């Protein structure tokens with residue numbers, strides 16, 4: 001919602017573009033079939049399309065709107081999401097605009113009870129978290145999509161029907177000029193929390209709805225507090241409730257405040273009431289300067305997901321597959337990881353670099369990540385918004401204790417997002433038990449400084465072998481369909497971070513998760529591992545195991 005007198009997308013600081021529906025010559029060129037159709041041109045759909053393009057696969061991106069999503073919605077972008085944006089060649093504007101942050105402070109009845117710092121070692125290229133309004137996230141991704149010849153975008157094009165065939169999916173599309181059908185080999189449903197594709201396929205999200213509703217309001221103010229997450233428990237401005245405050249670029253501040261159980265939602269969302277509540281929060285923060293109201297909405301925490309993210313030739317990606325609480329900032333970041341995961345897997349399958357069985361790893365990997373998010377976010381949601389009087393008593397007891405005993409403040413730590421480890425996935429190998437430390441199989445590869453740059457700069461677009469022995473590197477490079485090989489000095493920072501001895505090696509997937517690792521590697525082992533994790537049979541001449549290394 002926006003203040004009276006302002007149009008639905010009339011922002012104080014952002015100009016929403018208008019996208020025409022396909023018309024004229026563009027309309028005549030619309031493909032009647034395509035390999036991949038992506039429904040929903042939000043951040044998740046655009047990441048999926050860009051990942052496919054990076055794999056050399058063309059896609060059609062459809063969206064029923066004529067512009068970006070209204071309002072800021074998501075605001076926190078994690079380090080791992082920045083790695084995804086970098087892999088898509090899209091990270092530069094994000095780095096220019098977003099506000100990096102590492103620290104949070106929690107207050108109970110006005111007294112600080114916790115200051116937490118997220119891990120930010122010099123060996124990592126990106127900060128653990130960045131704040132950026134969703135419309136900028138969509139704008140910068142759109143700039144990359146618009147540059148990409150392998151992506152055809154159809155705005156104002158609503159998918160109104162979906163029919164499965166043995167070897168394709170037929171989509172019915174309605175745009176301002178016509179209703180037409182076209183076929184796709186694969187469909188990615190990136191169409192959001194209310195997913196029409198999910199509804200048309202008769203699928204339901206399952207899980208829990210949490211007590212507690214929050215108004216989320218963006219304001220413009222010259223408030224000069226640094227970019228530090230603030231959580232106010234039982235503050236004077238909202239007795240018994242919780243308030244979150246985040247700084248965003250362009251002097252925009254996100255204020256999330258909890259509604260009391262007996263507060264009427266429609267009443268609370270009246271502009272005058274939102275203004276009064278925001279003014280009370282600002283007074284509590286000691287901010288007396290002028291401010292403008294930009295946008296507001298209401299939100300309540302849910303942990304809901306589909307039983308299965310793959311249904312035949314359709315994959316559910318992002319909020320269409322799962323809805324996670326905002327606490328701990330995992331919604332958008334989880335969705336971007338989904339988009340990348342299905343994007344590279346489909347790309348590898350469609351370009352003949354992996355067998356189709358690889359696609360069956362999408363649902364277990366990404367459902368596993370969502371369930372992990374739920375485990376953490378449920379704890380945070382109960383702490384932020386205790387569901388019963390008993391939970392409130394316990395939470396307040398912990399917060400009171402924290403006034404004098406800092407250890408108890410740790411309970412108010414939101415446990416910010418870390419990437420999920422796919423240890424049980426069919427698309428990774430069992431770990432080498434001889435490793436003590438480093439990055440386990442399935443985990444996201446940590447970064448390390450290499451020759452004035454970073455290890456992540458050296459990784460290829462496909463699988464990459466990281467090793468520390470030139471003979472092994474040469475043996476792997478001479479394999480048919482060899483992965484990219486990065487050979488580093490045995491005393492490099494990467495060797496320390498990866499707990500790697502001179503004969504060790506890591507096989508890293510296109511999404512920078514570890515597919516396999518060895519304390520003592522050989523070219524044969526790498527060749528066999530690559531065949532297994534890409535669900536391909538070994539070439540005939542490999543059976544005898546003859547590889548020079």
Ligand SMILES: O=C(O)CCc1cccc(O)c1
Nearest residue numbers: 073074075216326327328329
């Ligand atoms: O700090 C948190 O735990 C949540 C921050 C957040 C993320 C997305 C939307 C929003 O209103 C707040």
